[in-house]
Amino acid sequence: MPPDSRTRLPGVAAQPPAETTGFVFNHTMLRVKDIAASLDFYTRVLGFRLVETRDFPDAAFSLYFLAHVSAATQIPEDPAERQRWLAGIPGVLELTHNHGTERQQGPVYHDGNSEPRGFGHICVSVPDLEAACARFEELGVTFQKRLHDGRMKNLAFIKDPDGYWVEIISHR
Amino acid sequence: MPPDSRTRLPGVAAQPPAETTGFVFNHTMLRVKDIAASLDFYTRVLGFRLVETRDFPDAAFSLYFLAHVSAATQIPEDPAERQRWLAGIPGVLELTHNHGTERQQGPVYHDGNSEPRGFGHICVSVPDLEAACARFEELGVTFQKRLHDGRMKNLAFIKDPDGYWVEIISHR
Numbered sequence: 551m552p553p554d555s556r557t558r559l560p561g562v563a564a565q566p567p568a569e570t571t572g573f574v575f576n577h578t579m580l581r582v583k584d585i586a587a588s589l590d591f592y593t594r595v596l597g598f599r600l601v602e603t604r605d606f607p608d609a610a611f612s613l614y615f616l617a618h619v620s621a622a623t624q625i626p627e628d629p630a631e632r633q634r635w636l637a638g639i640p641g642v643l644e645l646t647h648n649h650g651t652e653r654q655q656g657p658v659y660h661d662g663n664s665e666p667r668g669f670g671h672i673c674v675s676v677p678d679l680e681a682a683c684a685r686f687e688e689l690g691v692t693f694q695k696r697l698h699d700g701r702m703k704n705l706a707f708i709k710d711p712d713g714y715w716v717e718i719i720s721h722r
Numbered sequence: 723m724p725p726d727s728r729t730r731l732p733g734v735a736a737q738p739p740a741e742t743t744g745f746v747f748n749h750t751m752l753r754v755k756d757i758a759a760s761l762d763f764y765t766r767v768l769g770f771r772l773v774e775t776r777d778f779p780d781a782a783f784s785l786y787f788l789a790h791v792s793a794a795t796q797i798p799e800d801p802a803e804r805q806r807w808l809a810g811i812p813g814v815l816e817l818t819h820n821h822g823t824e825r826q827q828g829p830v831y832h833d834g835n836s837e838p839r840g841f842g843h844i845c846v847s848v849p850d851l852e853a854a855c856a857r858f859e860e861l862g863v864t865f866q867k868r869l870h871d872g873r874m875k876n877l878a879f880i881k882d883p884d885g886y887w888v889e890i891i892s893h894r
Contacts, residue, residue: 556772561761565793569857570769572849573790574893575813578750579842589733597742600728618745618812621737637847638893640790640813641747646842660840666832668886669841670751670818675809677744685741714840721746721810 577615577642578672580714583658585614585647587711592616595689596674596716598643601625602636610649617642643672661713671707671715679704679720686718749787749814750844752886755830757786757819759883764788767861768846768888770815773797774808782821789814815844833885843879843887851876851892858890 557564566573582588592598598616605612615636619625626632636642651658662669676682683697683706694707694715706718729736738745754760764770770788777784787808791797798804808814823830834841848854855869855878866879866887878890 556775559758559761559772559775561758561765562772563762563765566769566771566790567766569853570767572893573769573854574847575770575790575815575844576847576891576893577845577889579845579889581839581842586731586733589731590735593733593735594739595742597738597745598747599738600731600734603728603731618738618747634893637891640811642845643747644842644845660832660834660838662832662834662841666838667753668832668884669834670753670816672747673749673751673814673816675746675748681741682745712840717749717751719748719809721744721748721806 574638575640576637577644579644579646580672580712581646581648581659582651582710582712583654584652584711585612585645586652588645588647589614589616591710592643592645595686595691599625601642602632612647612649614645614647615642616645657713659712659714661709661715663715671717673717673719675719675721677720677722679706679718682718746810747812748809749816751816751818752844752884753818753820753831754823754882754884755826756824756883757784757817758824760817760819761786761788763882764815764817767858767863771797773814774804784819784821786817786819787814788817829885831884831886833881833887835887843889845889845891847891847893849892849894851878851890854890 597618599619600614601617602615603612618641626635686708692709694709697706707715708718710716769790771791772786773789774787790813798807858880864881866881869878879887880890882888
């Protein structure tokens with residue numbers, strides 16, 4: 551679709567307003583039941599790094615900020631500097647852990663894909679889709695849709711420990 | 723928090739596994755009732771650009787991919803090349819429009835912040851938080867939490883046309 555036809559769709563601004571220069575889609579927040587299970591999934595299975603944690607003991611919750619940060623990237627150690635740096639990059643995942651949910655029986659949170667629907671999924675893109683999906687199988691990850699299931703052969707959906715859908719696509 | 727203590731938290735991988743090199747947290751998908759209203763909000767109010775649309779008329783839905791792309795960035799016009807480029811960048815917002823929802827009465831989707839909870843919000847960071855919030859007021863945007871309401875004075879929450887919460891923070 552050429553750019554002209556994209557900007558002619560109803561509602562679309564022809565150009566981003568000057569006042570929005572420097573705006574960054576920084577993060578997406580999901581509530582999770584068992585933070586250890588989620589940190590394991592997002593760091594070990596999906597390669598995120600835990601960049602920052604914030605604890606609110608009075609309100610009984612903690613926040614965990616994760617991102618795909620290369621080993622070469624220096625994460626600032628000064629708290630204020632790290633917070634600014636973290637706020638300025640796209641692709642951050644914020645996990646909210648309400649203390650004690652991990653001791654509840656069964657699922658605690660709603661994945662958004664049954665009624666009432668809303669949020670659908672997050673997506674991680676990978677250099678080698680076949681290799682990534684084969685590794686997820688080896689690791690015992692739950693699939694919502696395997697790569698070769700259904701009509702769309704170029705994407706898979708796996709599930710995180712809370713059942714949130716994570717789409718897997720290729721960027722090569 | 724120094725990096726050592728972050729990687730000592732239960733569940734956290736000490737290093738991202740080599741097999742996850744090149745993984746990118748690419749996008750977050752939200753279902754929207756009225757795509758024209760959402761495109762207006764995300765492009766005009768929040769400065770996203772519409773990068774790609776995909777129509778599935780047989781299944782009666784369309785997908786819209788938006789990102790904060792600077793005017794200097796050349797979005798590839800070749801469809802396959804654009805799709806690869808789009809899959810490789812972080813900070814993409816995917817909006818799903820199920821055709822006809824815009825004619826339903828009242829809200830169609832669930833924002834995740836009342837029962838059943840799950841997804842919480844997306845967040846856009848800005849260079850000048852006071853200026854951004856003043857502009858949102860001028861534009862008649864609905865606030866969930868104004869900058870100076872409550873205890874947290876360094877963040878605001880606005881609502882998109884479906885009622886999804888969008889946190890606004892500063893990256894300066």
